[in-house]
Amino acid sequence: MTAPIVLFVFARPEHTRRTIEALKNNFLADQSDLIIYSDAARNEDERRRVESVRDIISKVSGFRSVSIIERDINNGLSKNICEGVADACNLYGRAIVIEDDIVTSPYFLAYMNKALDRYVNDKEIWHISGWNYPVDTDGLGDAFFWRLMNCWGWATWADRWKYYSKDPDRLISTWNKCHIKRFNLDGFADFWGQIKGNQSGKIDTWAIFWYATIFEHNGLCLNPSKTLVQNIGVDLSGENCGDAAHFTSESILEEVPGFPPDMEESVLAVQRVKQFYKNFNGSLARKIIRRIKRIIKY
Numbered sequence: 001m002t003a004p005i006v007l008f009v010f011a012r013p014e015h016t017r018r019t020i021e022a023l024k025n026n027f028l029a030d031q032s033d034l035i036i037y038s039d040a041a042r043n044e045d046e047r048r049r050v051e052s053v054r055d056i057i058s059k060v061s062g063f064r065s066v067s068i069i070e071r072d073i074n075n076g077l078s079k080n081i082c083e084g085v086a087d088a089c090n091l092y093g094r095a096i097v098i099e100d101d102i103v104t105s106p107y108f109l110a111y112m113n114k115a116l117d118r119y120v121n122d123k124e125i126w127h128i129s130g131w132n133y134p135v136d137t138d139g140l141g142d143a144f145f146w147r148l149m150n151c152w153g154w155a156t157w158a159d160r161w162k163y164y165s166k167d168p169d170r171l172i173s174t175w176n177k178c179h180i181k182r183f184n185l186d187g188f189a190d191f192w193g194q195i196k197g198n199q200s201g202k203i204d205t206w207a208i209f210w211y212a213t214i215f216e217h218n219g220l221c222l223n224p225s226k227t228l229v230q231n232i233g234v235d236l237s238g239e240n241c242g243d244a245a246h247f248t249s250e251s252i253l254e255e256v257p258g259f260p261p262d263m264e265e266s267v268l269a270v271q272r273v274k275q276f277y278k279n280f281n282g283s284l285a286r287k288i289i290r291r292i293k294r295i296i297k298y
Contacts, residue, residue: 004033009100011049024062026109034063078206089158101233126219128155130228135272140225142257144266149211153229166209168199188274226253
């Protein structure tokens with residue numbers, strides 16, 4: 001049995017159309033059940049775009065079955081995903097999850113299903129990623145394991161997802177500096193800032209807490225060395241993605257990757273992504289300094 005595809009859509013008709021078209025072109029699409037969660041609008045402008053999206057998804061074909069859940073009220077992305085993934089996992093025991101701005105390789109579903117079957121009984125593996133950072137892949141093999149969770153096209157099992165917890169107060173009160181540093185990729189990134197942002201109410205996200213759940217259970221995530229997806233939502237049209245152009249990969253892998261020989265974190269992959277964040281943060285700092293100089297000048 002193939003895993004169900006759980007797709008979350010909102011108010012981006014063109015993104016949704018491209019995402020579904022790419023999924024239909026996947027090997028195993030016609031053998032897969034597609035479950036679409038359509039969130040409701042918050043205002044009149046969104047209502048027109050939500051109706052356009054719902055018109056698109058009402059005509060979807062090319063899958064073994066298509067189920068559409070249209071929300072009557074706006075749940076928000078975080079609640080919509082958490083509930084939808086839980087429902088799919090409870091029904092099928094596993095799920096492949098994408099949002100409405102993820103264009104997949106024709107081999108995405110094949111890889112997700114192959115990995116779900118391969119590691120179903122290896123309880124230290126919690127998450128299958130479809131995306132990787134735009135880093136040098138020499139020496140990484142087809143795929144690797146590590147602590148970080150990537151959510152641009154992913155999959156998991158019910159017996160792992162059941163531990164998902166979104167409780168920033170507990171994390172902030174119980175994690176020590178060593179935990180936080182390792183969570184932050186040994187200080188090269190600031191994932192912890194998202195935990196604090198959720199606690200303060202500045203943001204409302206789900207993915208950082210899935211990473212925290214995996215992290216607390218010493219879980220590993222399987223990652224292809226070359227990305228199987230592209231995020232087309234880095235145009236500021238999404239709920240939380242922002243301008244993430246630095247994180248986009250130039251090309252999609254047109255084959256099914258193999259699996260790592262050893263079930264342990266790849267030191268080389270961690271080093272490569274640390275260097276990515278070092279370069280990214282340096283570039284961001286230079287932009288901020290230039291902006292401050294312009295403000296002072298004028």
